[in-house]
Amino acid sequence: MERTGSPRLNPLFRMQWEQAQQSWVLLYPEGMVKLNQSAAEILRRCDGERDVAAIVADLEQAFATGGLAGDVNAFLEIAGAQRWVVWK
Amino acid sequence: MTTPGPPLWLLAELTYRCPLHCVFCYNPVDFSAHEQELNTEGWLRVLREARELGAVQCGFSGGEPMLRADLEILVAEAHRLGYYTNLLTSGVGLNEQRAGMLRAAGLDHIQLSLQDSTREMNDFLSHTRTFDLKQRVARLIKDHGWPMVLNVVMHRLNIDHIGRIIEMADQLGAEYVELANSQYYSWAQLNREHLLPTREQLARAEAVTNEWRQRLGERMKLFFVVPDYYESRPKKCMNGWGNVFLTVTPDGTALPCHTARMLPGLEFPNVRDMGVREIWYDSEGFNRYRGTGWMKEPCRSCPEKEKDLGGCRCQAYMLAGDPAMADPVCDKSPQHQVVSDAVLQAQQSTPTSRPLVFRTPEESRRLLARP
Numbered sequence: 001m002e003r004t005g006s007p008r009l010n011p012l013f014r015m016q017w018e019q020a021q022q023s024w025v026l027l028y029p030e031g032m033v034k035l036n037q038s039a040a041e042i043l044r045r046c047d048g049e050r051d052v053a054a055i056v057a058d059l060e061q062a063f064a065t066g067g068l069a070g071d072v073n074a075f076l077e078i079a080g081a082q083r084w085v086v087w088k
Numbered sequence: 089m090t091t092p093g094p095p096l097w098l099l100a101e102l103t104y105r106c107p108l109h110c111v112f113c114y115n116p117v118d119f120s121a122h123e124q125e126l127n128t129e130g131w132l133r134v135l136r137e138a139r140e141l142g143a144v145q146c147g148f149s150g151g152e153p154m155l156r157a158d159l160e161i162l163v164a165e166a167h168r169l170g171y172y173t174n175l176l177t178s179g180v181g182l183n184e185q186r187a188g189m190l191r192a193a194g195l196d197h198i199q200l201s202l203q204d205s206t207r208e209m210n211d212f213l214s215h216t217r218t219f220d221l222k223q224r225v226a227r228l229i230k231d232h233g234w235p236m237v238l239n240v241v242m243h244r245l246n247i248d249h250i251g252r253i254i255e256m257a258d259q260l261g262a263e264y265v266e267l268a269n270s271q272y273y274s275w276a277q278l279n280r281e282h283l284l285p286t287r288e289q290l291a292r293a294e295a296v297t298n299e300w301r302q303r304l305g306e307r308m309k310l311f312f313v314v315p316d317y318y319e320s321r322p323k324k325c326m327n328g329w330g331n332v333f334l335t336v337t338p339d340g341t342a343l344p345c346h347t348a349r350m351l352p353g354l355e356f357p358n359v360r361d362m363g364v365r366e367i368w369y370d371s372e373g374f375n376r377y378r379g380t381g382w383m384k385e386p387c388r389s390c391p392e393k394e395k396d397l398g399g400c401r402c403q404a405y406m407l408a409g410d411p412a413m414a415d416p417v418c419d420k421s422p423q424h425q426v427v428s429d430a431v432l433q434a435q436q437s438t439p440t441s442r443p444l445v446f447r448t449p450e451e452s453r454r455l456l457a458r459p
């Protein structure tokens with residue numbers, strides 16, 4: 001399922017780089033998830049401004065590749081179910 | 089043994105002082121013997137050193153952490169260092185002014201404890217008149233835009249009200265509700281016969297919780313935890329000894345878990361004498377029960393040993409008399425009978441005639457004086 005609109009990080013979550021774990025993490029009340037690199041790259045771009053197409057384009061440019069739309073949509077669906085992102 | 093990873097959680101128990109007197113309190117029963125609190129400087133140093141090691145979640149608890157006048161200073165420093173900051177409070181002392189100061193200091197989240205859905209039971213269980221206050225504080229938390237976790241310790245005396253409790257949490261606008269059955273340590277262990285619910289009560293409470301989950305959807309998350317006495321395998325206590333959690337008690341003693349001080353023959357370091365790095369990686373107290381090397385039978389040769397790490401050391405000590413035994417919750421433990429007897433007793437209508445013991449400094453001193 002593809003969604004239109006602009007996802008942004010749920011304000012109840014905080015994302016930051018953790019030196020000790022050498023990874024991006026999502027922090028929330030009494031918990032933490034460690035993000036893999038692609039999840040982190042997608043979430044960093046969820047600013048409530050860019051829509052999904054713009055996020056995909058941005059990623060494809062940054063990593064000099066194409067055909068990322070499927071992966072991005074799949075991840076955003078999971079992220080939505082986990083309430084990591086909310087949609088505007 | 090492989091080198092352990094860094095602690096991810098710092099639990100700063102700022103004080104054992106508390107205006108409430110909960111019958112299930114997890115503070116040690118002898119807390120009145122450890123009242124020499126670390127000062128502000130001491131806590132600031134702990135915050136810095138633990139963050140340097142890699143701790144990222146920071147919980148301020150107690151007792152009642154609002155009783156520390158320097159709470160805002162500590163929260164501000166924790167925030168500056170990059171921790172996600174959690175305040176675990178009974179709500180007493182959290183007024184408009186301090187909420188504003190905590191918000192400005194960068195506090196990320198407040199976990200409010202509730203005792204029950206009715207004024208009578210709340211006030212009885214906490215031995216104080218705090219029911220209306222909790223409602224006010226819940227509103228204050230929402231008004232300041234914090235995510236709110238309500239923590240309700242469940243047990244025999246309030247578990248039948250679980251539907252009302254969930255309804256109340258929803259009205260208050262909580263995002264998460266922890267309906268965790270009391271664990272039988274410290275004061276809850278003293279009061280266990282009063283607190284351990286019947287099998288029937290548990291089944292009903294779970295059914296009600298599931299109905300509410302359907303109704304609430306994504307709006308509010310419910311966590312229901314059954315007492316481990318009703319399980320046949322123990323929990324992986326603290327996610328492994330010295331693995332994730334670093335607890336520092338009010339007097340500066342560092343522990344792998346807040347009840348570990350009860351264990352015999354083990355010295356725990358104090359942050360007044362030792363740096364946090366040395367405490368975490370090198371101290372005897374933190375290394376003793378790391379991994380699986382310390383295990384005895386049946387755990388030593390058990391195929392499940394990595395899964396639960398033999399359960400809880402404190403429970404093994406309390407119920408089997410030796411912290412290196414299997415947690416008697418496990419049905420492979422030779423002492424499992426102790427747990428099944430307690431469960432059997434709980435099925436009776438009046439399991440005990442002994443009075444409830446409230447968590448007060450007077451009771452604590454009385455218990456200490458007991459031979």
Ligand code: SF4
Pocket residue numbers: 106107108109110112113114115150151152178201447
């Ligand atoms: S459980 Fe109750 S008495 Fe114990 S510290 Fe928490 S609020 Fe205070």
Ligand code: SF4
Pocket residue numbers: 321322386387388390391392393394396397398399414415418419420421
């Ligand atoms: S015997 Fe020990 S390791 Fe095996 S399941 Fe029981 S407690 Fe866990």
